[in-house]
Amino acid sequence: MTSKSRSLFDPHIVKQALLDSIRKLNPMRQLRNPVMFIVFIGSILTTGLGMHALSTGSSESPAFIFGVSAWLWFTVVFANFAEAMAEGRGKAQADSLRSSRRDVTARKLSEPRHGAQWQTIGASQLRREDVVIVEAGDMVPTDGEVIEGVASVNESAITGESAPVIRESGGDRSSVTGGTVVLSDWLIVRVTANPGETFLDRMISLIEGAKRQKTPNEIALDILLAAMTIIFLIVCVTLMPFSVYSVAAAGQGSPVTVTVLVALLVCLIPTTIGGLLSAIGIAGMDRMIQANVIATSGRAVEAAGDVDVLLLDKTGTITLGNRQAVELIPAPGVDILALADAAQLASLADETPEGRSIVVLAKEKYALRGRNINELHATFIAFSAQTRLSGVDLEDRRVRKGATDAIENFVRESGGGLPAEVRRTVEDISKRGGTPLVVADGKRTLGTIYLKDIVKGGMKERFGELRRMGIKTIMITGDNPLTAAAIAAEAGVDDFLAQATPEAKLKLIREHQAGGRLVAMTGDGTNDAPALAQADVAVAMNSGTQAAKEAGNMVDLDSNPTKLIEVVEIGKQLLMTRGALTTFSLANDVAKYFAIIPAAFASTYPVLSRLNVMHLATPASAILSAVIFNAIIIVILIPLALRGVKYRAVGADRLLRDNLLIYGLGGLIVPFPGIKLIDLLLVSMGLT
């Protein structure tokens, strides 16, 4: 899982894929893809015809029949190869995952508490609700929930991220995944998955495509391709009587042969997309995995491309997790340096990010050096949820910083009062989306610290991009509406939900869905689970709780909430690749007609040679060139199928125009020089 960018043609994978593409010639496998099945039948038929021609010496040259036949077989094998390549890339990943699971033993506790008796059993014998102890150096035997203890865990086997993470009981960091390693301390874990159902198992089976089902869009496309195949089948079959009649009517030439008709049929049916279709689907899943997102089904990947509304948590997604001090505003009559000094003092022992940001601000803006805590002989007052303030007691000073009402109580107790000017500053900061902290020294109010939510860099651009994709972004926050509106405006989201409760989230999702929109969201906490379950595309953070992971249909191993944007792009890419190659495949047919029709009826109606605009050498070379082009184009397009058509957020209209020009017009033009080139090669090699 660690190699994020595996080279497209890894020699090991290519070798395996070559073998697999032969193995996939099994008729039962071919039957799953109607387009390629026709080619398969055509290959068998022409091989038979070739044998027959050899043994009876028919008028049609056996070399020509075998030439066509060989390239039809290649067409089938190339399609198999594309699929095998896509699968191979997944398999390599699955293998590395599987290796992390070998020979794990577990210490099963007789009762769920630290220090209870344990016995050693194989990890595969663990069942749900069993309780195990995992100590430093042990591998977590299976998925579970921490019920006691705190430990640092290396999850790189799953996430590829080598920095250890903290796992502890209770809260949103209680889930552990089988295959990860405890680095320090110990954990008591209640098993939440039976063997074969763990996260790792699901991942492996998904990556290997063992449970791959066709997605709704794939089914619809299959129907279209099958319909086109039926039309072309009838076009080719009826050409035989048409040709027989024409020969009788013109009194010259001989009817078109079955070999030529099979060649024409294979060239016309959409083999390019038919051959690459399953590779595209597998590669889509693979791209998700490379982005470190595990989707529970291909359907979820596809749905991601359709998302209309994106719900994003403010904290950690849109803003940096922590607020930062950006400004100090002194009370009337207070020197700014005095305020800075007090603010720094009150924050020296404050290890929260906000506290540290105050010290940084005092140093950078007011040139106050950090002081040695021990020299001050100070007593530090830590923040608590009850007092909602923190600070420091020196010999003669009692410096505090905290929420407005908490400080107001503090100064009042000391015999002072909160100046009206400070109160106005506080309101003003709230309106601008910030958090005010008031600083006081005894009964004297010194001023206000402006803590600001820092919107992550580049968010505005990303939301603009989403808007161009046609996706509406909604920020979810527990803040009051004033603050929320200010941050929403700064971040450039389209809408926000302030003072959000789990119920309000769920309601918002339902409202959008009732309006026919597809909703995506990310979440990590247990209280997100209902909303995750309701959303159409729900990405759970791997760092989140088991409940959240089970409610979502994707898990982001990097626990990066902005990953949703990539997920949407991958979903769109998947559909676009299919659409582009379908268009390309059908547009190709025009040139193939120009190659084959004059060749097929040259003996009956020599005037038709005027349609041979490519001036292909002989009827045989023309037909063979078209068949070879048709086979080779599959191989040429494998990288595109695996990588996917590039998505750009430029609006549907522009995207369609560009893709129509590239794949529609391109598909119309490219085969002309392509077939001509192959024909020239065939002639130069004396093969016709």
Next chain:
Amino acid sequence: MTANHWIQIFLFVGVLLATVKPLGWFMSRVFQGQPCGLDRVLGPIERLFYRLAGVDPKSEMRWKSYAFAVMLFSVLGFAFVYLILRLQDRLPLNPQGFSANTPDSAFNTAVSFATNTNWQGYGGETTMSYLSQMLALSVQNFVSAATGIAVLIAVIRGFTRRSVETIGNFWVDLTRSTVYVLLPLSIVLALALVSQGVVQNFQPYQSVALVQPISMDEPVIGAGGTPSVDAEGNAITQKKVISEQQLPMGPAASQIAIKQLGTNGGGYFNVNSAHPYENPTPMSNFLQVLSILLIPGALCWTFGDMVGDRLQGWAILIAMLVIFVPLVIGVVGAEQSGVPSQIAMGVDEVASDMQSGGNMEGKELRFGIVNSGIWAAATTAASNGSVNSMHDSYTPLGGLVPMWLMQLGEVVFGGVGSGLYGMLMFAIVAVFVAGLMVGRTPEYLGKKIEAYEMKMAALVILIPPLVVLIGTAVAVSGLGLDYASGEDVKGNLNNPGAHGYSEVLYAFSSAGNNNGSAFAGLTANEPFYNSALGIAMWISRFWLMIPVLAIAGSLARKKYTPAGAGTLPTHNTLFVVLLVGAVLLVGALTFVPALALGPIVEHLQMTAM
């Protein structure tokens, strides 16, 4: 092509476009049950029908009941026509004393009129009594057209309705199409045609003396019923002078009006609108060719209005015109270019003030090349099938255009109702592929296009080409050639070689797409063609209607997805290009090989000389 040609083509298209909005608006009101201006007069008639039939106009149908009603009504209509044609010798209004139709001819004609195809294996003035023309054929002209419109309206409801099961009431849609749309327009057009000299009476055929008697050599028939021969084996002939002519009569104008308006096309007389009593003047010609495209064009506007975005309707209409206008120019241009071999012999085929020039074979002098060409394209673009010139005599490319217009699936204007719903099926497929290309599950008019819709739309697009190709293949394999009648591959074909093949292909293209026009030159009133073409017409009418209604039902059940920036717009130039591309690509890919062996090879042979 001369300036006159361009003026006439653009005058035609201009007048057609001018009618789109008023008629489209009117029909939109009619089908949404809103006041349309004629309610005071026609409302009582409409309600009388419901009372007589015991229909509750308020009760709605699910798609299956709707489809069942369509089928039941059409089967009964077919049976009714069949019986009248089989019994016409015993029924009144038969002044010429025509005998009953043969079973295969009656079957073919009954299917033909019930399916809005109006392929005619018979010659009107020599086989049909006035009663058959009026009660059997004209009635079907109205109701088969109304059926097509009704199905279209049901499909439009599928798009506009949200999360419901029903798509309207067939009996109501049928009645309203007939009473409010087809009848008033037909009355106006019939009167206008009578003013131009189209006959409308119940008189027996008239004998009149020829101004210039003509004489001819007639073979002498011997005792055995075979032509007598002399000692050398040459036929013995005798002189015969003809000084009298039979002029057919009948209630023609009333039938011709609905023949054009309902995209039926079944002529009152055998030569259809080339006949001077059916289409006497350039004015009557203009009115008739205009009325061919009148309702199909206006229905696009109705569609846009009913789905709440008129641009959607215009987009489809423009797509139709983008295909239609170049093909009109193509057919007129091909005919005007004339025939190289004739030009090589010194024939002057250049247009001038004194002559129309070009290839005038099979065309009426009073219409000339441009009005024949416009008609040929219009009648095959719409699934009308009436003719004012003989398409069989067109140059190969001139004949290819009408043939290909039919093979496109009769979606460029197409039949009343059926053309637009066929085009909507292409739109669904085009939107599907385009939706994939922009990375979104495709939507059309706010409805998601999923596997079920694709399956049904694919059927609609698939069936006509299959019917055409398989039918032609069976015919040229022998059954349609009648080897027994001669040494060569003529028989039913009046032309040998590639052109004979083109004739068969044209016949099946016409029947397989419910057009009904004939290339002529093919002896089709015999058991094989009567049956095969009858089956082709039936399949391509109803095997399309049923999947189309299934889509209507499925769409009505779906939720509405509002359009966003990621939604593919379906009312702009790009969509028009896409839709045109889809129609042309499917049409070309399917028929290029077949056309290559017919008209294309003929053209290459003609120009190679």
